[in-house]
Amino acid sequence: MVKAIDNRWWLAAAVAGFAALPWGLGIYHQHVLIVSLFYVMMTASWNLLAGYTGQVSFGHAAFAGIGAYASGILATKVGLNPWLGVGAGTLAAAVFGFLLGVLCLKMGGIYLSLTTLGFSEILHIIINNEYEITRGTMGLQVPGLIAEYSKLAYFYIFLAGAIITLAVVHRLIHANIGLNFRAVQNDERAAAALGVDVVRVRVLAFTVSSALAGMAGALYGHYLLLITPQIPSLDQQFLVLSMTVIGGLGSFAGPVIGAFGLEILSEYIRAYGEYHVLAFGLVALIVARFAPRGLVGVWKQFMDRRRPAA
Amino acid sequence: MFKIENLDVFRGETQVLWGVGLEVAPGERVAILGSNGAGKSSLMAAITGLLRPRRGNIIFNDRALVGLKPYQITQLGIALVPEGRRVYKGMSVRENLEMGAFVRRGRPRLKESIERVFGLFPILGQRSAQGAGTLSGGEQQMLAIGRALMSLPDLLLIDELSLGLAPRVTKEIYAALASLGSEITVILVEQNVELALRHSERAYIVESGRVTGHGVSTELIDDPDIRRAYLGM
Amino acid sequence: MALLEGRRLSKRFGGVQALTEVDFAVEAGAIVGLIGPNGAGKTTLFNIVAGALPPGEGQVVFDGWPITGKPAFRICRRGIARTFQVTRPFGEMTCLENVAVAIVNRRPDLGRAAWGPMAMEYLEAVGLGALAETAAKHLNVIQKKRLEIARALATEPKLLMLDEVLGGLNTQEIQEAVGFIRDLRDTRGLTVFWIEHVMGAIMQAAEKVIVLDQGRVLMVGTPKAVVADERVISAYLGT
Amino acid sequence: MLALSLTNGLVIGIVYALTALGVSLVVGIMNVVNFAHGEFYILAGYFSYLFAHTLGIHPLAAMVIAVGLVFLLGLVVEYTLIRPTYGDDMYSLILTFILSIVFQSLFLLVFGPYPNKPPSWIKGATEVFGLFHYGNQRLAALAAGVVVIALFFAMLKLTWFGRMIRAAAQDREMAELNGINTTRLNLLSFGLGCALAAAAGVILAPVFPVTPTAGTPVALTAFVCVVLGGMGSMSGCVLGGLVLGVVENLGAAYVSTGYKHVFMFLILILVLLFRPAGLFGRREV
Amino acid sequence: GADPVKIGVVGPRTGDAAATGKAFEEGIQLATAWVNAKGGVLGRPLEVVFEDTAGAPDKAASGFERLVTRDKVAMVLGESHSSSALAEIEVANRLKIPFVVVEAWADPITAKNYRYVFRAGPSNSGVVNETIAKWVQASGFKKAYIVAENSDWGLGIAQLTEAALKKAAIPYEQLVTERKSQDHYTELTKIKQFGPDVVLAYVYGTGLHYFVAQAGEVGLTPKAVILDGAGPPSLWPDYWTNVGDYGNLECFVSSMHEKVELTPLAKEFRENYVKAFGKAPTDYKSRSIYDAVLIAADAINRAGSLGAENLVTALEKTDLLTTRGKAKFGMEKGGPEYHQWMPPMLVIQWQDKAQTVLYPPEAATGQLKR
Ligand SMILES: Nc1ncnc2c1ncn2[C@@H]1O[C@H](COP(=O)(O)OP(=O)(O)OP(=O)(O)O)[C@@H](O)[C@H]1O
């Protein structure tokens, strides 16, 4: 009990410290923090699916795109308030996630990966072809979430978004449904025999994860003030995947560490222009190959090794 | 020619065999008896290299098998007819047999061996172009045995020969095996106690992963303990 | 009245006819044994009843409900629990969590504080209390079988289907296990449908035995009648 | 219009089939989906361009060398990246996904963003059946594609290596018991899968010059073919490719050119809905 | 020894259009050398920071912001994607930083009439109305076909072309094609059935090469003439490798020609280019950015400081001879002409691998061949 309270205090202190951070920083660094928080939302929600239920989706960026475009189109065509738009975008992503989940989660595994990949391709073609509505590659210009553009305000909005995402993920994996996630990942036939509705559990994870991506995407679109096919692109998916894998797939802290670490790193190596994607990819490849549990895994292994010695 | 000493085998983290030992002389037919889950198939897997023992030795023709890969062990002249037959369903009967002769010693005498198998199981000859998946259970078992013989093994391991077969078919196959005479050494895993004992010279009894007894088959067949253990009488 | 009834069940796997027009009944409150040589189709029958395999032809009725072809988790929630012949623990989860999965799907309202002690009770009932926090992959074969039983019990079933739970036990342990299973029926009112090769155990516990051979019902009767039957002896001994 | 759409559908279909065969092979034997398949295709295109154009080697020799080099690279990738992930198909998927991005950025650095086109084997166009004009290079690619596919199937059917592949695809463990070194077979079949991608690449690069990012659509189409045909079924995968090619071209001709590639995914979704084991696959129990 | 004056350039150095980034790089190198050889700006050396946009509007916007907030550049030039430019002008306006667009053609870029946004390069309506439509009319084409890739640029310029053709009463049909598609047989067959004598192809990049080559294969050309409405793809080094003989007689728009040098500076540019890179300049975008750097240096020098307001005023008063003629920004508000300088564009035809200028008549070096 004492320990739980301790943890809570630590957490509060960490959040408070983080919340104070942007005050000492310039606009540029605030921007980097905001983008990092966007990636925290993306990686944490992708990890819920890939890390905790073993379903590798290649459509996570696509769901962010759905959230962004749904909100953006409503704002520009109907004049919906962007805040309601974020809600609508989240909902739209959830609905698509649900439908896609029902479609291919019965088969699971590789089928999910391929179908989500196809889904993100279809989304791209539609965005390009329905130029009148989406403005194609030119991008859809959308209003911001706040009247007066302020990096600081966006920082707190994204911080809230990240905290909501992490809280949802944390709650789910520590609640009963989290037991079901792991049971399904371990042995779905045995799980079914114990009353676990395997398809429902998977669809639920997929829907929640998609909805969170939708929220992240919608917020991001209203931050950039411009929604482009870059948000639902495979490159974006690559970033999210690499961040999660490098941070530590299937761990709670991994995606957060990966998102911050790689976003900041990529800002540094951007100076090397054309080499930065390559450098990024090589790092991801090496980590994925030699430390499949990511940085978090390496840290745990290191601690485990130290403990007996101490 | 074949000897196992003090074998410990694990599946994952779970131990399934404890200190198993047995010995087989050239040309001998030895049965392994035991109830479900006793570890018979695990023993076969350990011999053929599918499971790597943690401790103990397996010696075949003076060579230690522990640590070798299944394909290396097969090359040395051990063939397994696995539980559940596992014929290549998408390939024809002939192709299945050819796969059996894949090993170095088998290939040069491929044609001859196929003729021998067709002689042993004439039905396979009639079905040679048919897909193996469409064969009946008994025919598949014949094919599995035929395929094992194609590698011209010195030691033949058969796991659960009678599993799922009608008694008539079982008899037919045992008769065919008997006709091979003593040119091949055979280790036979069988739950049907009487069948096993009738078609073997000696038998080992495995219970809960341990060898709990062995003896000459003709003596065991009349052993009241055996009858009680396996029929509850 | 029969709690579980199968009518003319048939099942084919490619070229293998695993079950042919099997009729059977399991009476409420009874312990019914299912025996037969290897590959007779016993596990297949269980799989069809529990919804782990799509049925071929025929019907299964449980407690008045047709359950043929229903998904496994629904059948479980209706009150049928089963163990697997080759155990299937959730290896990466602790024993306690293994059992908890069964509880939380029956009672989604329970939090960890509530299901923790409940799961512990089931573990203690099968003698695994001390291993509650051990990851299931570290258990040995016998412990895994016990865990299967604990998990099955935790779904609070009306019918418990056991697939060869005694394999690997010695005579002393078998006695205890048989006592435990009878106890389940007597004190919890469970109906038990039980595949077992250890005939002695079935003889002691079962009121009725169904014998399968090559996918067909060879005979149904009391244990005594069954072991005395010529056909059964020949199916087992293969004259 | 119809005649052209059908012909073009068949040509493109054969191309799809050729690229998909490599994926299907690797899925069947190793249960690994090689996400970087398209990049091997592109790499072969670059190699054949490089040797034929820059070094002035005879185009045919350049193609053979290109396929050979990609085969070797495939071996290296299998050995260093894929082998450690055996049994975890999701992990190999993630690794090859990252690998594909690494390749793409390498291509950009080394070959630049411009399309690269190896020399055509043949010039001009032919009037087909008096109905329409058709590029000769395409007809040549069709012929080459058919030849490679035929050779591949002949190899599967008639050689020991082919039998090994088929046996291992059905039952790895049994194949190992029959004396097959399945670890080495994995290595070789991964290399062969890459070589098939490379063959498609060198055959098609003169028609569709290669660019650094052109591999992704190639791989995507290959995956769809494989799913259509039923995972791991080689003949299904060829049929899947043909179906895709024809449907896409009919769709573009009669429905919408802008949505050409959506038809492919629509088929995929329909198949997943109604025949999850693939159009031509048999359902496993 | 003095601190350099920094200006930013935005453009795609990676991604599908990285070729443009290469051309920009070359132009920047020559222009800074030229400016610094003449004493730099405000007595300090000029330094250009080139930020990659990867051709993606969101990256472009954040890249632009980074140039201003991190690198503290005084003004920004460049861009070749309309989509990116449209995102960047918002940032320019928000951060109050002068931005001279170079090769992004969409009308709204200047039509928005943002105070800080200039364009020293073509606009879609300029290219269509001043060059393409006039050329189609002057050449006496009877039937036209418009092919547009499904991007903002393709669809936008196709729309303008439709309007122009309608006005000129030239019958036409239109078709949209998938941007990344490598196979255009179906589209080409449709076009062939219509039987046009000119095809206005708004397909950028490799797509154009496939289009031209396949048009030859299906026999659409040489009956019809293809006009590459963008230009650079027809000049890329592998144009001939990719299209083979079918590339002959293809037309394209360009602001640069090997023989037609509109100003002495253009000649100097060509000589310097050959000296620096050992080849003749092909992609005219290297010269576009060159001009822009010169315009920027000139404006900074005239402004006398790096203050944004001074720079805008100075830019508005630009009257500078560049390689493409005299640069002068329009000041009439309300339309895309505001803050816009439209350099003259040429229609050029490949005739036996040599460039022949067809239009405008005053620059023509030969006749249209069919
Ligand atoms: N693939 C497996 N994974 C984990 N445990 C297994 C596996 N196969 C068998 N076991 C376990 O190993 C033990 C020995 O099994 P094995 O198959 O060797 O027995 P057997 O004597 O051949 O039984 P049967 O008569 O059923 O064929 C059993 O407890 C079984 O549950």
Ligand SMILES: Nc1ncnc2c1ncn2[C@@H]1O[C@H](COP(=O)(O)OP(=O)(O)OP(=O)(O)O)[C@@H](O)[C@H]1O
């Ligand atoms: N999933 C499956 N696919 C194909 N065939 C199967 C499958 N499951 C079982 N069979 C076959 O069905 C027949 C009956 O098998 P089943 O497992 O029901 O037997 P059993 O009576 O439980 O035997 P045991 O005593 O060995 O457990 C066997 O021939 C078996 O090979």
Ligand SMILES: [Mg+2]
């Ligand atoms: Mg066995």
Ligand SMILES: [Mg+2]
């Ligand atoms: Mg069974």
